[in-house]
Amino acid sequence: MALLELKNVTKRFGGLVAVNQVSLEIDKGEFVGIVGPNGSGKTTLFNVINGVFFPEEGTVTFEGRDITRLPPFKRAPLGIGRTFQIPRPxxxxxxxxxxxxxxxxxxxxxxxxxxxxxxxxxxxxxxxxxxxxxxxxxxxxxxxxxxxxxxxxxxxMKPKLLLMDEAMAGMHPNDIDQMVSFIKRVAEEENIAIVAMVEHIMRAVVGLAEKVIVLHQGSKIVDAPTKEALEDPKVVEVYLGHAPED
Amino acid sequence: MKQLPKYLPLAPVFAAYVVMFLIAENMEGMWQLMSMLLFYCALGQAFNVFMGMTGYVDFGYVAFLGMGTYGMALSITRLVQYEFLGVWIIVIGFALAMVMSTLLSMAVGAVALRLRGAYFAIATIGVNEGFRFLIEGARIWNGSEGMIFTADLNTILGREAAAALCTYWADIMVLVIAALAASVTLFYMRTKVGYALTALREDEDAAKVMGINVTKFKIIAFITSASLAGLLGATAWALKTPYVFPPEVFEIHYTIEAIIIAMLGGAGTLLGPVVGGLVYGLSKYYLSIFLPGFQLLIFAPVILVIIVLFPEGIVGMLKARTKGTGVERFIV
Incomplete structure (x- = not known):
């Protein structure tokens, strides 16, 4: 059984479909990178996972329990943690x-x-x-x-799943390397699944991920082991035809 | 005994109250001033439990004091015929005051606590006025005629005891309520309630995501603060002056004073309301003696200067200054 499972999740804001029929699975202790350009629906997807927004369609299941309409403060004690793009101390x-x-x-x-x-x-x-x-x-x-x-x-919080929203944006590359390896080490020790969301295909984050999910205009276009995902022509296309940095 | 150091910060608060009491007891002509100062400290301390700890400003706060006043007044005027109850009528009055202010706070909270920040403040502005007009218009509890119960109090307690209650024991009870409010504040600060309130005051959305049931904790603080206000109303406005008129007990002026006291002293701090209450009360008293009529004109810029220089209030500033020194753990 997957730790977290999303089935056909759709979230709209008025006429705008921010997340469109996204299904995905995150396993225990897995390190997953979610990649997508600005406006691709990454933050909305996070907000659906931790309950800030409820989706119009689809279900969110955590450890086999349907949490689609559970308020955020009840999800944290189940083991869903979150960091924000701009820190909110x-x-x-x-x-x-x-x-x-x-x-x-x-x-x-x-x-x-x-x-x-x-x-x-x-x-x-x-x-x-x-x-x-x-x-x-x-x-x-x-x-x-x-x-x-x-x-x-x-x-x-001793989470089972940690959602990291642009955790490394704006940091010095050396700090990023240090931070990522620290997080990876803790996650392995405590069996925390990490879902790290990044706008660009950052070597430090994506390189450590076991799996990469690529979002584009609210839809999932790639969901594959890291190496395969990065070579996928669709990913290259999303990023304006440039090959990802290696 | 291990818990003792945690509650050490109550020492300066209680010391201030004891000093005020001693001055009132031993210095000729000081009782009235001290009783006013104690009222302001108690008001600030009770108000601070909600406003200081959550950051939500309740402009209708005085309505809770009003409800407390009515609770005590109703108990005295309606139960005076049951002679066997004796002094228990006062005890029932306190209970009724708490129940009535708590019920009102639940009704207000159920609607207003769904709103945030400025919207909450605006929603609560009408509560006291609305309640006053309801009582007057619907002629509830004698409507605009109010209730005068000096005679009833005399019947219940006897003339001498009733006089002692109004002129002495009511003030002592205000002191007890102030101390109680301070203790509750520190108890909250030292338990999960305080941590949750700090978190939601700083960032409500982040607090939710961290697993904090923000609505629950806001309601806890709101009800606590309101029931303390109910007790204060029952004491300072019903027992001390045995009459109640709607325009007096629903006067928004007292809410404003509570806000000033909390902000001046340091919102969300334990010592703040004491310092704020003393500074506000003393300046109000002496300005009105030496410069009658000008006190507000002078007081307004003084408050402005303090707020600009010490946005965290006087105690907030002291807290930052004493960081790392031995005094630090007394200033909370």
Whole structure:
């Protein structure tokens, strides 16, 4: 059984079909890249998966349970985590408190009290090397630190599936390599399925993905193991006929 | 005992209240001023539980105080005939005050809490006025004639005890309510409720995606804040002055004062309402003595300056300044 399954999902905004009849499967612990140019429906697809929008058609199933119309706050405790394209820290709270919030309301939330959550936050802060910023308000971090904190916050949720929205956009290539390998390592250790969404075929992200899904104007055009996907003529076409960087 | 350090920040709050009490007890002519200051602190502290912690501004807040006042007034005027109840009438009055303000907050919350930010504020603006006109127009609870229950209070408690209640014990009860509101605030801050409220105040959508049932936590804060207001109304507006008139207890002026106190002191902080209540109350009192008629003219720019210089309020500024020092854990 797949961890996450979408069947013929369609989401419209008025006359605009943002996601058109998309079906896909994500397995436990899998690293999947979702690629597509601006406006191809990637963020909407994420919003359908974590419940910000409900689709007009189709079903979303998580661990065999139909969650198509489950509100987002009930999906997080099931194990669906998310990071945003532009980081959304709880600005006045400290880095430690931000990350503790993740633990507090995540998959283990019910059995964790505030102290337990803060302990988990401390462990994660050490792992992601944010120790120097632990007691700073999250709003005072640099953009890269905010991204790191947001990833740490979603890892604290102990998710089974982590949706990463343009997680690496605007970062220095060296930082990207470091970050991606860190995420990959944690995901392997804790058996987290990662769905990373990128606008361009980024070597660092796509290179590590086991599977690549390409969206174009709301429809899925390719869903294949990474190597095959990148050689697919349709993908080349979507990106204006340029061959993907290797 | 392990929990004790967590509640240490209550020390400066309680200390401030004790000092106010001691000044009132021991200094000639200070009782009235202290009782006003305590009322403002309690008002700010109760208001802060919702407004400070969620960032939602409820312009109809005074209606909860009004409901509390009516709760106590109804209990006294309707139960006075049952002599055997004695002082329990006051206790029932407090319970009724809480129930009535809680019910109103649930009704208001069910509609208004679906809205966000400015829309919530606009939706709540009419609550107090609407309620006042409902009571007056539909002649509920004596309509615009209000209720005067000095005589009933005398019947229930005897003349001397009733006088002591109005002039002394009512103020002590305001102090207790202020301390209670502060304790509830810190309790929330130290539990998941506080973390959830901070998260939703900063970014409601992100909070939802993180697994926080934002509606539930907003309602918890709203009801808590409203029931504290109900208690405050029952005490400061019914027991202290044993009469109730609709235009007085649904006056939006008090909501504005609550907003000023919370913002001035530091919204969402524990100490903020105390500092804000003291600064606001003292300046209002002394400005009206030394420059009668000009107090608002002077007070407005003072508030402007404070808000511009310390957008996080006085306590918010102190919090940032004391970071890393020993005082840090007292300023919350």
């Amino acid at each position: 709880f600005a006045s709270a400290t880095v430690r408190e931000n990350i503790a919030v993740g633990a507090m309301f995540g998959t283990q939330g019910r059995s964790l009290n505030v102290d337990g959550s803060l302990q988990i936050a401390d462990q994660i802060i050490e792992r992601v090397d944010l120790t120097a910023h632990r007691d700073k308000p999250a709003g005072a971090l640099t953009p890269v630190e905010k991204k790191l904190m947001e990833i740490a916050r979603s890892l604290a």
